[in-house]
Amino acid sequence: MMCNTRLSLSLGLSSTPPHQNNKGKLSTNDDNQELTLCLSTSSEFTNNYDNNRINPQLLGGVNSSVSSFSNTSSVKRERDASSFEEEVENLETKRVLLISPKGLVDHNDDDEEDVHDYGTRKKLRLTKEQSDVLEDSFKEHTTLNSKQKRDLARRLSLRPRQVEVWFQNRRARTKLKQTEVDCEILRKRYEDLKDENRRLNKEIQELKSLKKSQPFRVQLSAATLSMCPSCERTYGGAAHAATDNSTKISFSIGDQKPHFYGIPSQIH
């Protein structure tokens, strides 16, 4: 099997390719890849670059190796070829460069359509037709099995991995939208409860003042009071005693306006 992976190593400064997420490890997914250790100097990198063998995306990492990769800031990395060459000229001749699979050697067939002249990964923009088909498929099922993925990829002239990634991103978008909807519902519910709380507190204050003005007629604590939402008046704990069959309260969670049946007319 052709070696698709090379690890280039020389002495000196170190940098991490940008697509390694600044987190380090060089990993390979392909069992057929092998790691080759070789020494490299600036001039070799320049030559490789000119020979279209190094991914400028990686070179961006080289460009900013000293300044950018020491922290996690998402500063846009300069990928301009000329500035890279200037940087390379300025770099010391010996440095450690870890280059991941796409960086040094030939791309496999699948990847070739996605690279620019200088070897950068060209960002695919799906056509309207491709997006429509994927959307339709997503409506049917939000996940794909291997066969569905392969079929869809073949149908759209995409790689299965691209279809897989599209579905992952699509699920993420759906989830994000749903989260936003949920947030809005919760916000509304919170506002409603706040209003309800404000109204009940106001009633408590009114009752307290009523108790003060009519101490012998109103001897009920606020906790034992109930309220008829239809008329917005309160009445006492006798209703809860329910010794009188004519006094019944119908109330359930979610009711906007609970109704009170058979409440003695005198409390109104």
Add this chain to the structure above:
DNA sequence: AGACCCCACCCGTTTACCTCA
């Protein structure tokens, strides 16, 4: 049982590309 591998998925992030001020 548990160690290992593979696979699919999620999550956070990076990056290419687009739009708009």
Add this chain to the structure above:
DNA sequence: GATGAGGTAAACGGGTGGGGT
């Protein structure tokens, strides 16, 4: 027209869990 900011979507790497061996 050039440019930078911000948004969007494709792509990536790492982590995780389930299933098979």
